[in-house]
Amino acid sequence: MVAADNKLFASLKELGVDIEGTLSRFVDDDEIYTRFLSRFPDEDRVTAIREAVMAKDNDAILKTAHKLKGVTANLGMDSLSEKAERIVSKIRNNVNDGFEEDLRAVSEEYDLICKTILENR
Numbered sequence: 001m002v003a004a005d006n007k008l009f010a011s012l013k014e015l016g017v018d019i020e021g022t023l024s025r026f027v028d029d030d031e032i033y034t035r036f037l038s039r040f041p042d043e044d045r046v047t048a049i050r051e052a053v054m055a056k057d058n059d060a061i062l063k064t065a066h067k068l069k070g071v072t073a074n075l076g077m078d079s080l081s082e083k084a085e086r087i088v089s090k091i092r093n094n095v096n097d098g099f100e101e102d103l104r105a106v107s108e109e110y111d112l113i114c115k116t117i118l119e120n121r
Contacts (some may be wrong), residue, residue, distance in 0.1 A: 008032065009030070012113070015113060017077050040117055050066070050107070
């Protein structure tokens with residue numbers, strides 16, 4: 001159960017982050033989960049994906065998008081994880097176009113989540 005007075009959790013829940021499900025993976029330890037969330041904006045994986053797309057480096061796109069997909073899934077950011085998965089899937093299926101649109105969707109949600117975390121740290 002999410003503490004009603006936890007502004008960060010409430011704000012992220014409004015964005016669709018699965019707070020309750022993720023907390024259960026963190027053994028209901030909201031302090032540890034909060035620590036992981038507060039570190040999330042410190043590693044800009046979206047810029048790394050963008051740079052790899054611009055360089056047309058499919059290996060780097062796969063590596064960085066896969067990392068973002070995994071981290072966001074572990075933190076309950078299911079929608080963002082699914083958006084990153086679209087990029088991973090395209091690389092694995094040798095689809096080499098449409099990354100800009102996918103990257104824009106990832107970037108918008110990533111920025112919103114990071115802004116929310118930073119405002120509530």
